[in-house]
Amino acid sequence: MKNKMKNILILALLLVFGKTAEANMVMSSFELKGASSDNKFMVSDSQMATDLEFRFTLMKYSDPSSPGDCYVTLLYTESPEDNNFDSHPSTIEISPTKYVRKSEFASHGTIFQSVWLPAILPAYRFSGRIVIRYRFFLSAQNKEVSWYSTVKYEINAPSYVSPGDLSKIESMGFSTNGIRSFKNDYYLVENDILIKKSSLNISNPIYAVNNNKEHNINIWVKPAIQPANSTWNNALYSAVAAWNANPSSDIKLHLVSQYGTLDVPPPHDIIVDSDLGVLSYSQSHAVEYTNGDGKAGGLILVNLDYGYSSSTQLVNIMIHALGHSLGFKHSNTANSIMANNNLSGYTSAFPSAVDEPIINSLYPLNANSVVTPYISGISNISSSWGWGQDYDMSYFCFGITYTWTSNTPHPYLPSVGQARLPEWSFNIGSHELKCTTSHSKYTTPIVATKNIIVQ
Ligand SMILES: [Zn+2]
Incomplete structure (x- = not known):
């Protein structure tokens, strides 16, 4: 009898779960x-x-x-x-x-x-x-x-924000919902903004970037992105070109890289790197916000596993990410590149009519300011390596022409025309490599040089 009751109970449970048949x-x-x-x-x-x-x-x-x-x-x-x-x-x-x-x-x-x-x-x-x-x-x-x-x-997960830090973050104009400690040194705010904990102690913070360097900002692209991930790297190049092309603002973004362990680390303000699995699936990126010391936010992490819908979306994500490192917060206006974090379905050209006056008021164009570029690539070469080296001009825009020359003339060098000088070989000796370009926004030509020694 007892067993029978138990079987009836089990049958009833199976019916409850609705999958008996x-x-x-x-x-x-x-x-x-x-x-x-x-x-x-x-x-x-x-x-x-x-x-x-x-x-x-x-x-x-x-x-x-x-x-x-x-x-x-x-x-x-x-x-x-x-x-x-x-x-x-x-x-x-x-x-x-x-x-x-x-x-x-x-x-x-x-x-x-x-x-x-x-x-x-x-x-x-x-x-x-x-x-x-x-x-x-x-x-x-x-x-x-x-x-x-x-x-x-x-x-x-618990939030680890001290009451003092919470009120500082609030006074900076950020939402205090869902703030989390991130990689020990940061708070993650509004899903994609990293605020360095130590930056909250700076007195009289300035959130405009690199005024002392006339807004020349070097972005060091780490190997996880360049050369390992051409999709995100292309998006970053397009985003940098979009910021540089804006005709009425004065942001001068440079892409720099380190060519292997034999090269010196390039001078940089921002590092772009993989998140190494730290970001959740739905987060495409996280960006260190302007530190209040006049410098750009130093870190952009991209989630290489992010399920993006188009290459345009990735470009918009990188424009948005760079916006945070330059001191722009989220916008409540749908037609702003700063409106949301993942920008799926966002189609406005950059900068939109909403964004342009905001960007241009923080960084107004100064036509007489100087673009100070850098050439990435190995400067100490052994002639026994037997192959050429790549060199990259940091200042990147679509539609401008680059002229490569050297103080040790080579007939083909001036005809390269691109921001990259690919697989170039030099004779034994010292060389000064030079890349020249110009941008209609600026009166001064844009010139980068690099000393190269071949032994
Ligand atoms: Zn954002």
């Missing part, structure tokens, strides 16, 4: 140790991995033809959907797969209760959910399927 397997419970009753789990430090424990109950429909084996894995996902988590690029497995054999189900053949099982939530994964995937053979469809637990746990 076709299901060989249903996950009837899923617990995450330490989660709240409303299925939220607070990690104690989002910058470190978190050890987790979970357990589950499987119910097997007692179909004698069912193989009855099941593979159970804990997943972390930032998918907004409630199913098909495996098709979302943010989804990762965070536990070893637990293999439940048919013989492990209880004697009545229908229930498997697991012990507490280990899992590890990686660092910086604090904006998604945790769900169980269970894979089994579904007789009704005659194939193996992946189903997911109906219970899902939402991950939260």
Whole structure:
């Protein structure tokens, strides 16, 4: 009698889960140790991995033809959907797969209760959910399927902002919602703005950039972007060209790089690098804001895994990111490049009618100011290497012509015409390489030189 009651109860539970007719397997419970009753789990430090424990109950429909084996894995996902988590690029497995054999189900053949099982939530994964995937053979469809637990746990991370810092960030004009500590040295504000904690202590901060260098700003593109990721690198080049082309403002952006370990690090104000997996799936980038000391925000992190929709979107994202490092905040106007972080569907040319007066009032054009460019490339060369070297002029605009010359003349050098001098070889000796261009905004020609020694 007791067994019969139990079977009726199980049958009722199966009916509740609504899959009785076709299901060989249903996950009837899923617990995450330490989660709240409303299925939220607070990690104690989002910058470190978190050890987790979970357990589950499987119910097997007692179909004698069912193989009855099941593979159970804990997943972390930032998918907004409630199913098909495996098709979302943010989804990762965070536990070893637990293999439940048919013989492990209880004697009545229908229930498997697991012990507490280990899992590890990686660092910086604090904006998604945790769900169980269970894979089994579904007789009704005659194939193996992946189903997911109906219970899902939402991950939260505490905010570490001191009250003093919070009021400073608020007085700078930023939202105080969702501020998080980021890579120890920063606060992440409004999803993509990094505020250096130490910068909050600067008295009388100035948020306009590089006035002392007539707005010449060097951007060091790290190897994860150039040469490793041409998609993001092309977007960065186009974004730099867009800022430089703006006819009535005085921002002079330069792209610089280091050609391997034999080259010296280039002088730089901003570094552009991969986020190394720190940013969540939905964040395309994070940018250090102007530091208040008259310098540009020094770091732009790009999420190389970001699921962008078009190359235009990536260009707009990089224009937006550079905007933050130059001291521009988010805008409430839809027609602004600073309107939102990921800019999918944004189609206005840069600068839009909304952005132009704001940019030009902070950085008005000074036609007599001087563009001070840099040539990237190796300056100490061994003639035994046997191949040429690349050299790049830092000041980049579409539609301007570059003239390369040397104090040791070469007949083909002046005909190159591009910002890059590709695979160029020099004779043994000392050379002064020179690249000259001009921009209609400025009265003074733009000239860069580099001393090269070949031994
Ligand atoms: Zn932004």
